[in-house]
Amino acid sequence: MVKMAIMGHGTVGSGVYEVFEMNADKIARVLGEPVEIKYVLDLRDFSALPYGHKFITDFSVIENDPEVTVVAEVMGGVGAAYEFTRRCLLAGKSVCTSNKELVATRGEELLQIAAEKGVNYLFEASVGGGIPIIRPLLQCLAANEFNEICGILNGTTNYILTQMIHNGVSFEDALHQAQLNGYAEKDPTADIEGHDACRKICILADLAFGDKFDPEQVACEGISHITLEDVANADKLGCVIKLLGRTVRCDDGTAYAYVAPHLIHKESPLAAVEDVFNAIMVDGNATGEVMFYGKGAGKLATASAVAADMMDCVEHATQRRRIFWGDGSKNLLRPLDTLQSAWYVRFKGTRQAIEDALPVESLAEPTPGVLVVRTRRLSTAEMQAKIARLNEGGKVCAAMRML
Ligand code: HSE
Numbered sequence: 050m051v052k053m054a055i056m057g058h059g060t061v062g063s064g065v066y067e068v069f070e071m072n073a074d075k076i077a078r079v080l081g082e083p084v085e086i087k088y089v090l091d092l093r094d095f096s097a098l099p100y101g102h103k104f105i106t107d108f109s110v111i112e113n114d115p116e117v118t119v120v121a122e123v124m125g126g127v128g129a130a131y132e133f134t135r136r137c138l139l140a141g142k143s144v145c146t147s148n149k150e151l152v153a154t155r156g157e158e159l160l161q162i163a164a165e166k167g168v169n170y171l172f173e174a175s176v177g178g179g180i181p182i183i184r185p186l187l188q189c190l191a192a193n194e195f196n197e198i199c200g201i202l203n204g205t206t207n208y209i210l211t212q213m214i215h216n217g218v219s220f221e222d223a224l225h226q227a228q229l230n231g232y233a234e235k236d237p238t239a240d241i242e243g244h245d246a247c248r249k250i251c252i253l254a255d256l257a258f259g260d261k262f263d264p265e266q267v268a269c270e271g272i273s274h275i276t277l278e279d280v281a282n283a284d285k286l287g288c289v290i291k292l293l294g295r296t297v298r299c300d301d302g303t304a305y306a307y308v309a310p311h312l313i314h315k316e317s318p319l320a321a322v323e324d325v326f327n328a329i330m331v332d333g334n335a336t337g338e339v340m341f342y343g344k345g346a347g348k349l350a351t352a353s354a355v356a357a358d359m360m361d362c363v364e365h366a367t368q369r370r371r372i373f374w375g376d377g378s379k380n381l382l383r384p385l386d387t388l389q390s391a392w393y394v395r396f397k398g399t400r401q402a403i404e405d406a407l408p409v410e411s412l413a414e415p416t417p418g419v420l421v422v423r424t425r426r427l428s429t430a431e432m433q434a435k436i437a438r439l440n441e442g443g444k445v446c447a448a449m450r451m452l
Contacts, residue, residue: 064352398443
Protein backbone atom coordinates (compact mmCIF):
# COMPACT_ATOMS: atom_id res chain seq x y z
CA MET A 50 0.00 0.00 0.00
CA VAL A 51 1.41 3.39 -1.05
CA LYS A 52 0.50 6.21 1.32
CA MET A 53 0.04 9.72 0.01
CA ALA A 54 -1.24 13.09 1.18
CA ILE A 55 -3.03 15.98 -0.49
CA MET A 56 -2.39 19.56 0.65
CA GLY A 57 -5.42 21.67 -0.28
CA HIS A 58 -9.01 20.59 -0.87
CA GLY A 59 -10.18 23.17 -3.38
CA THR A 60 -11.23 22.42 -6.95
CA VAL A 61 -8.07 20.54 -7.90
CA GLY A 62 -7.39 18.95 -4.49
CA SER A 63 -10.88 17.44 -4.23
CA GLY A 64 -10.46 16.30 -7.84
CA VAL A 65 -7.22 14.49 -7.00
CA TYR A 66 -8.98 12.60 -4.21
CA GLU A 67 -11.84 11.77 -6.59
CA VAL A 68 -9.50 10.47 -9.30
CA PHE A 69 -7.74 8.14 -6.85
CA GLU A 70 -11.12 6.87 -5.66
CA MET A 71 -12.77 6.63 -9.09
CA ASN A 72 -9.83 4.83 -10.71
CA ALA A 73 -8.47 2.95 -7.69
CA ASP A 74 -8.41 -0.44 -9.44
CA LYS A 75 -6.70 0.85 -12.58
CA ILE A 76 -4.14 2.78 -10.54
CA ALA A 77 -3.39 -0.25 -8.34
CA ARG A 78 -2.95 -2.36 -11.47
CA VAL A 79 -0.41 0.08 -12.92
CA LEU A 80 1.51 0.51 -9.68
CA GLY A 81 1.26 -3.09 -8.59
CA GLU A 82 -0.17 -1.98 -5.24
CA PRO A 83 -3.11 0.14 -4.05
CA VAL A 84 -2.86 3.80 -3.03
CA GLU A 85 -4.18 5.19 0.20
CA ILE A 86 -4.68 8.93 0.58
CA LYS A 87 -3.77 9.05 4.25
CA TYR A 88 -4.23 12.78 4.89
CA VAL A 89 -5.91 15.79 3.33
CA LEU A 90 -4.59 19.08 4.68
CA ASP A 91 -7.04 21.99 4.75
CA LEU A 92 -8.01 24.55 7.39
CA ARG A 93 -11.69 24.40 6.43
CA ASP A 94 -14.21 21.99 7.95
CA PHE A 95 -14.88 19.01 5.68
CA SER A 96 -15.91 16.63 8.49
CA ALA A 97 -19.26 15.91 6.76
CA LEU A 98 -17.52 14.25 3.81
CA PRO A 99 -17.32 10.41 3.74
CA TYR A 100 -13.55 10.82 4.07
CA GLY A 101 -13.85 13.64 6.60
CA HIS A 102 -11.73 11.68 9.12
CA LYS A 103 -8.68 12.09 6.86
CA PHE A 104 -8.62 15.88 7.19
CA ILE A 105 -5.89 17.50 9.21
CA THR A 106 -4.99 21.14 9.81
CA ASP A 107 -1.42 20.63 11.04
CA PHE A 108 1.12 20.30 8.23
CA SER A 109 3.74 18.74 10.52
CA VAL A 110 1.62 15.55 10.69
CA ILE A 111 2.45 14.96 7.01
CA GLU A 112 6.02 16.18 7.37
CA ASN A 113 6.73 13.80 10.23
CA ASP A 114 4.97 10.71 8.91
CA PRO A 115 7.59 8.47 7.26
CA GLU A 116 4.83 6.36 5.70
CA VAL A 117 3.79 9.23 3.44
CA THR A 118 6.20 9.33 0.52
CA VAL A 119 4.29 11.34 -2.09
CA VAL A 120 2.42 14.60 -1.50
CA ALA A 121 0.21 16.72 -3.78
CA GLU A 122 0.51 20.47 -3.27
CA VAL A 123 -2.72 21.88 -4.70
CA MET A 124 -3.09 24.83 -2.34
CA GLY A 125 -1.98 27.52 -4.79
CA GLY A 126 -0.06 30.70 -4.03
CA VAL A 127 3.56 31.08 -3.00
CA GLY A 128 3.28 31.45 0.80
CA ALA A 129 2.36 28.30 2.72
CA ALA A 130 2.53 26.30 -0.52
CA TYR A 131 6.22 27.18 -0.90
CA GLU A 132 7.04 26.51 2.75
CA PHE A 133 5.22 23.15 2.87
CA THR A 134 6.66 22.02 -0.48
CA ARG A 135 10.19 22.87 0.64
CA ARG A 136 9.73 21.03 3.94
CA CYS A 137 8.20 17.96 2.26
CA LEU A 138 11.16 17.77 -0.15
CA LEU A 139 13.64 18.25 2.70
CA ALA A 140 11.84 15.43 4.57
CA GLY A 141 12.50 13.17 1.58
CA LYS A 142 8.98 13.19 0.14
CA SER A 143 8.22 13.74 -3.54
CA VAL A 144 5.83 16.60 -4.31
CA CYS A 145 3.49 17.00 -7.28
CA THR A 146 1.70 20.23 -8.04
CA SER A 147 -0.62 22.21 -10.28
CA ASN A 148 0.71 25.45 -8.78
CA LYS A 149 2.12 27.34 -11.78
CA GLU A 150 2.81 30.47 -9.74
CA LEU A 151 5.11 28.54 -7.42
CA VAL A 152 6.81 26.58 -10.21
CA ALA A 153 7.34 29.73 -12.31
CA THR A 154 8.74 31.80 -9.44
CA ARG A 155 10.62 29.28 -7.23
CA GLY A 156 10.79 26.17 -9.43
CA GLU A 157 14.57 26.16 -9.86
CA GLU A 158 15.11 26.30 -6.10
CA LEU A 159 12.58 23.53 -5.35
CA LEU A 160 14.00 21.33 -8.12
CA GLN A 161 17.46 21.84 -6.63
CA ILE A 162 16.25 20.70 -3.18
CA ALA A 163 14.51 17.71 -4.78
CA ALA A 164 17.77 16.78 -6.54
CA GLU A 165 19.77 17.05 -3.31
CA LYS A 166 17.28 14.85 -1.45
CA GLY A 167 16.90 12.34 -4.32
CA VAL A 168 13.15 12.89 -4.67
CA ASN A 169 10.90 14.32 -7.37
CA TYR A 170 9.17 17.66 -7.81
CA LEU A 171 6.72 17.19 -10.69
CA PHE A 172 4.32 19.75 -12.18
CA GLU A 173 2.61 18.36 -15.28
CA ALA A 174 -0.68 19.97 -14.20
CA SER A 175 0.86 23.44 -13.95
CA VAL A 176 0.59 24.04 -17.71
CA GLY A 177 -2.38 23.05 -19.85
CA GLY A 178 -4.38 21.34 -17.06
CA GLY A 179 -4.98 17.79 -18.29
CA ILE A 180 -2.88 18.16 -21.45
CA PRO A 181 0.44 16.29 -21.42
CA ILE A 182 3.02 18.96 -22.28
CA ILE A 183 5.78 18.96 -19.64
CA ARG A 184 6.72 15.30 -20.19
CA PRO A 185 6.62 15.57 -23.98
CA LEU A 186 9.00 18.55 -23.82
CA LEU A 187 11.32 16.72 -21.40
CA GLN A 188 11.16 13.29 -22.99
CA CYS A 189 9.57 12.75 -26.39
CA LEU A 190 10.90 16.02 -27.84
CA ALA A 191 14.10 16.14 -25.79
CA ALA A 192 16.37 15.76 -28.83
CA ASN A 193 15.08 19.00 -30.40
CA GLU A 194 16.16 22.58 -30.11
CA PHE A 195 12.89 24.47 -29.78
CA ASN A 196 12.30 27.25 -32.31
CA GLU A 197 8.98 28.34 -30.88
CA ILE A 198 6.30 27.41 -28.37
CA CYS A 199 3.00 29.16 -28.80
CA GLY A 200 -0.30 28.37 -27.19
CA ILE A 201 -3.66 29.14 -25.74
CA LEU A 202 -2.67 28.60 -22.14
CA ASN A 203 -5.60 29.92 -20.14
CA GLY A 204 -8.99 28.21 -20.14
CA THR A 205 -10.89 31.06 -18.50
CA THR A 206 -9.93 33.69 -21.08
CA ASN A 207 -10.45 31.27 -23.95
CA TYR A 208 -13.91 30.51 -22.58
CA ILE A 209 -14.68 34.24 -22.31
CA LEU A 210 -13.42 35.01 -25.83
CA THR A 211 -15.38 32.06 -27.26
CA GLN A 212 -18.56 33.35 -25.64
CA MET A 213 -17.89 36.85 -27.01
CA ILE A 214 -17.08 35.56 -30.51
CA HIS A 215 -19.95 33.10 -30.97
CA ASN A 216 -22.69 34.22 -28.63
CA GLY A 217 -22.16 37.96 -28.17
CA VAL A 218 -22.09 37.33 -24.40
CA SER A 219 -20.71 40.17 -22.29
CA PHE A 220 -17.25 39.84 -20.79
CA GLU A 221 -18.65 39.94 -17.23
CA ASP A 222 -21.29 37.22 -17.79
CA ALA A 223 -18.78 34.91 -19.46
CA LEU A 224 -16.29 35.42 -16.61
CA HIS A 225 -18.96 34.63 -14.03
CA GLN A 226 -19.81 31.39 -15.83
CA ALA A 227 -16.10 30.43 -15.99
CA GLN A 228 -15.88 30.98 -12.23
CA LEU A 229 -18.96 28.82 -11.62
CA ASN A 230 -17.39 26.07 -13.74
CA GLY A 231 -14.27 26.12 -11.57
CA TYR A 232 -11.95 27.28 -14.37
CA ALA A 233 -10.91 30.64 -12.98
CA GLU A 234 -8.25 31.39 -10.39
CA LYS A 235 -9.40 32.50 -6.89
CA ASP A 236 -8.67 36.03 -8.03
CA PRO A 237 -9.66 36.01 -11.72
CA THR A 238 -7.45 39.05 -12.36
CA ALA A 239 -4.64 36.54 -12.87
CA ASP A 240 -6.64 35.00 -15.71
CA ILE A 241 -8.03 38.06 -17.47
CA GLU A 242 -4.86 40.15 -17.20
CA GLY A 243 -2.72 37.32 -18.57
CA HIS A 244 -0.64 36.60 -15.44
CA ASP A 245 -1.69 32.94 -15.33
CA ALA A 246 -0.74 32.42 -18.99
CA CYS A 247 2.49 34.33 -18.32
CA ARG A 248 3.50 31.91 -15.56
CA LYS A 249 2.77 29.01 -17.89
CA ILE A 250 4.77 30.33 -20.84
CA CYS A 251 7.64 31.02 -18.41
CA ILE A 252 7.59 27.38 -17.24
CA LEU A 253 7.63 26.18 -20.86
CA ALA A 254 10.49 28.56 -21.70
CA ASP A 255 12.40 27.46 -18.57
CA LEU A 256 12.14 23.86 -19.72
CA ALA A 257 12.78 24.59 -23.40
CA PHE A 258 15.81 26.84 -22.93
CA GLY A 259 17.21 25.67 -19.59
CA ASP A 260 17.27 28.95 -17.66
CA LYS A 261 14.68 30.85 -15.64
CA PHE A 262 12.30 33.21 -17.44
CA ASP A 263 10.99 35.48 -14.69
CA PRO A 264 7.23 36.21 -14.97
CA GLU A 265 7.96 39.69 -13.58
CA GLN A 266 10.16 40.47 -16.59
CA VAL A 267 7.96 38.95 -19.29
CA ALA A 268 5.63 41.34 -21.18
CA CYS A 269 2.06 40.47 -20.31
CA GLU A 270 -1.20 41.83 -21.68
CA GLY A 271 -4.64 40.35 -20.97
CA ILE A 272 -8.05 40.55 -22.57
CA SER A 273 -9.98 42.96 -20.32
CA HIS A 274 -9.75 45.71 -22.98
CA ILE A 275 -11.02 43.53 -25.86
CA THR A 276 -14.39 44.75 -27.13
CA LEU A 277 -17.12 43.13 -29.23
CA GLU A 278 -16.16 45.75 -31.85
CA ASP A 279 -12.65 44.25 -32.09
CA VAL A 280 -14.16 40.76 -32.23
CA ALA A 281 -16.36 41.84 -35.20
CA ASN A 282 -13.44 43.58 -36.97
CA ALA A 283 -11.30 40.46 -36.55
CA ASP A 284 -14.09 38.37 -38.09
CA LYS A 285 -14.16 40.65 -41.17
CA LEU A 286 -10.41 40.12 -41.52
CA GLY A 287 -10.96 36.33 -41.48
CA CYS A 288 -9.56 36.06 -37.95
CA VAL A 289 -10.49 35.35 -34.34
CA ILE A 290 -8.96 36.93 -31.25
CA LYS A 291 -7.07 34.55 -28.96
CA LEU A 292 -4.86 35.18 -25.94
CA LEU A 293 -1.52 33.58 -26.73
CA GLY A 294 1.55 32.84 -24.68
CA ARG A 295 4.53 32.69 -26.98
CA THR A 296 8.26 32.13 -26.78
CA VAL A 297 10.47 32.34 -29.86
CA ARG A 298 14.14 31.39 -29.95
CA CYS A 299 16.57 33.76 -31.67
CA ASP A 300 19.81 32.80 -33.45
CA ASP A 301 21.98 33.99 -30.55
CA GLY A 302 20.21 31.66 -28.09
CA THR A 303 18.10 34.37 -26.44
CA ALA A 304 14.32 34.14 -26.74
CA TYR A 305 11.32 36.42 -26.88
CA ALA A 306 8.62 35.51 -24.38
CA TYR A 307 5.32 37.32 -23.92
CA VAL A 308 1.57 37.01 -23.46
CA ALA A 309 -0.84 39.09 -25.54
CA PRO A 310 -4.11 38.84 -27.45
CA HIS A 311 -3.55 38.17 -31.16
CA LEU A 312 -5.66 38.04 -34.28
CA ILE A 313 -5.16 34.60 -35.75
CA HIS A 314 -6.47 33.30 -39.06
CA LYS A 315 -9.53 31.10 -38.90
CA GLU A 316 -7.60 28.41 -40.81
CA SER A 317 -4.98 28.20 -38.05
CA PRO A 318 -5.44 25.12 -35.82
CA LEU A 319 -5.30 27.45 -32.81
CA ALA A 320 -8.41 29.30 -34.07
CA ALA A 321 -10.51 26.15 -33.64
CA VAL A 322 -9.58 25.83 -29.95
CA GLU A 323 -12.66 26.93 -28.07
CA ASP A 324 -14.17 27.20 -24.59
CA VAL A 325 -11.98 25.89 -21.77
CA PHE A 326 -9.74 23.98 -24.15
CA ASN A 327 -6.07 24.88 -24.45
CA ALA A 328 -3.64 24.06 -27.23
CA ILE A 329 0.11 24.31 -27.36
CA MET A 330 2.10 24.31 -30.59
CA VAL A 331 5.73 23.28 -30.20
CA ASP A 332 8.09 23.84 -33.13
CA GLY A 333 11.13 21.59 -32.75
CA ASN A 334 14.04 21.84 -35.15
CA ALA A 335 13.82 18.10 -35.86
CA THR A 336 10.10 17.38 -35.50
CA GLY A 337 8.64 20.55 -36.99
CA GLU A 338 5.35 21.62 -35.49
CA VAL A 339 3.66 19.36 -32.92
CA MET A 340 0.37 20.33 -31.34
CA PHE A 341 -1.08 19.39 -27.93
CA TYR A 342 -4.78 19.88 -27.28
CA GLY A 343 -7.19 19.25 -24.43
CA LYS A 344 -8.96 20.65 -21.38
CA GLY A 345 -6.71 23.32 -19.92
CA ALA A 346 -8.63 23.84 -16.68
CA GLY A 347 -11.28 22.24 -14.53
CA LYS A 348 -11.40 19.83 -11.64
CA LEU A 349 -10.87 16.33 -12.99
CA ALA A 350 -8.79 17.27 -16.04
CA THR A 351 -6.20 19.04 -13.88
CA ALA A 352 -6.47 16.42 -11.13
CA SER A 353 -5.72 13.72 -13.69
CA ALA A 354 -2.29 15.27 -14.36
CA VAL A 355 -1.50 15.67 -10.64
CA ALA A 356 -2.54 12.07 -9.90
CA ALA A 357 -0.45 10.73 -12.79
CA ASP A 358 2.58 12.64 -11.48
CA MET A 359 1.99 11.07 -8.06
CA MET A 360 1.92 7.64 -9.67
CA ASP A 361 5.12 8.49 -11.52
CA CYS A 362 6.78 9.34 -8.20
CA VAL A 363 5.93 5.85 -6.94
CA GLU A 364 7.36 4.28 -10.08
CA HIS A 365 10.48 6.49 -9.84
CA ALA A 366 10.92 6.29 -6.08
CA THR A 367 14.55 5.30 -6.38
CA GLN A 368 15.47 6.88 -9.70
CA ARG A 369 14.57 10.54 -9.80
CA ARG A 370 13.53 12.35 -12.94
CA ARG A 371 16.15 14.79 -14.16
CA ILE A 372 14.41 18.15 -14.39
CA PHE A 373 16.16 21.46 -13.80
CA TRP A 374 16.75 24.97 -15.10
CA GLY A 375 19.15 27.72 -14.14
CA ASP A 376 18.54 30.70 -11.88
CA GLY A 377 18.07 33.22 -14.70
CA SER A 378 21.65 34.49 -14.68
CA LYS A 379 22.06 33.68 -18.39
CA ASN A 380 19.59 36.51 -19.15
CA LEU A 381 18.01 34.64 -22.03
CA LEU A 382 14.92 36.86 -22.18
CA ARG A 383 15.19 39.15 -25.19
CA PRO A 384 13.28 42.47 -25.14
CA LEU A 385 10.31 42.52 -27.54
CA ASP A 386 11.49 45.71 -29.34
CA THR A 387 12.82 43.82 -32.34
CA LEU A 388 10.02 41.23 -32.64
CA GLN A 389 8.43 41.69 -36.09
CA SER A 390 4.69 41.22 -36.64
CA ALA A 391 1.81 42.34 -38.79
CA TRP A 392 -0.61 44.40 -36.68
CA TYR A 393 -4.34 45.03 -36.40
CA VAL A 394 -5.07 48.65 -35.47
CA ARG A 395 -8.40 50.32 -34.64
CA PHE A 396 -7.98 54.07 -34.92
CA LYS A 397 -10.27 57.06 -34.45
CA GLY A 398 -8.94 59.81 -36.69
CA THR A 399 -8.24 60.63 -40.31
CA ARG A 400 -7.35 58.27 -43.10
CA GLN A 401 -4.46 60.57 -44.01
CA ALA A 402 -2.96 60.29 -40.51
CA ILE A 403 -2.99 56.51 -40.50
CA GLU A 404 -1.69 56.18 -44.07
CA ASP A 405 1.16 58.56 -43.23
CA ALA A 406 2.08 56.66 -40.08
CA LEU A 407 1.70 52.96 -40.89
CA PRO A 408 2.68 50.54 -43.66
CA VAL A 409 -0.95 49.79 -44.51
CA GLU A 410 -1.76 46.39 -45.98
CA SER A 411 -5.55 46.83 -45.88
CA LEU A 412 -7.85 49.52 -44.56
CA ALA A 413 -11.60 49.63 -43.82
CA GLU A 414 -13.92 52.20 -42.25
CA PRO A 415 -16.67 50.12 -40.58
CA THR A 416 -18.22 53.25 -39.00
CA PRO A 417 -17.52 56.89 -39.96
CA GLY A 418 -14.30 58.11 -38.35
CA VAL A 419 -13.23 54.61 -37.19
CA LEU A 420 -10.50 53.02 -39.28
CA VAL A 421 -9.49 49.38 -39.13
CA VAL A 422 -6.04 48.68 -40.50
CA ARG A 423 -3.99 45.60 -41.10
CA THR A 424 -0.29 46.56 -41.37
CA ARG A 425 2.66 44.94 -43.04
CA ARG A 426 5.27 43.58 -40.64
CA LEU A 427 6.98 46.00 -38.30
CA SER A 428 8.78 45.69 -35.01
CA THR A 429 7.28 46.28 -31.58
CA ALA A 430 9.49 49.35 -31.06
CA GLU A 431 8.42 50.81 -34.44
CA MET A 432 4.78 50.11 -33.65
CA GLN A 433 5.02 51.76 -30.24
CA ALA A 434 6.57 54.88 -31.80
CA LYS A 435 3.85 54.98 -34.44
CA ILE A 436 1.08 54.58 -31.84
CA ALA A 437 2.52 57.55 -29.94
CA ARG A 438 2.54 59.59 -33.15
CA LEU A 439 -1.02 58.56 -34.11
CA ASN A 440 -2.28 59.46 -30.63
CA GLU A 441 -1.16 63.08 -31.20
CA GLY A 442 -3.88 63.69 -33.81
CA GLY A 443 -6.36 60.88 -33.06
CA LYS A 444 -6.78 57.83 -30.84
CA VAL A 445 -5.43 54.32 -31.23
CA CYS A 446 -8.25 52.33 -29.59
CA ALA A 447 -6.69 48.90 -30.14
CA ALA A 448 -3.47 47.43 -31.52
CA MET A 449 -2.86 43.68 -31.62
CA ARG A 450 -0.34 41.42 -33.35
CA MET A 451 -1.59 39.17 -36.14
CA LEU A 452 -0.31 35.65 -36.69
N1 HSE B 1 -7.39 29.55 -14.18
C1 HSE B 1 -6.65 28.65 -15.00
C2 HSE B 1 -7.25 28.68 -16.40
C3 HSE B 1 -6.72 27.28 -14.40
O1 HSE B 1 -8.36 29.22 -16.56
O2 HSE B 1 -6.63 28.19 -17.33
C4 HSE B 1 -5.77 26.30 -15.01
O3 HSE B 1 -4.45 26.69 -14.84
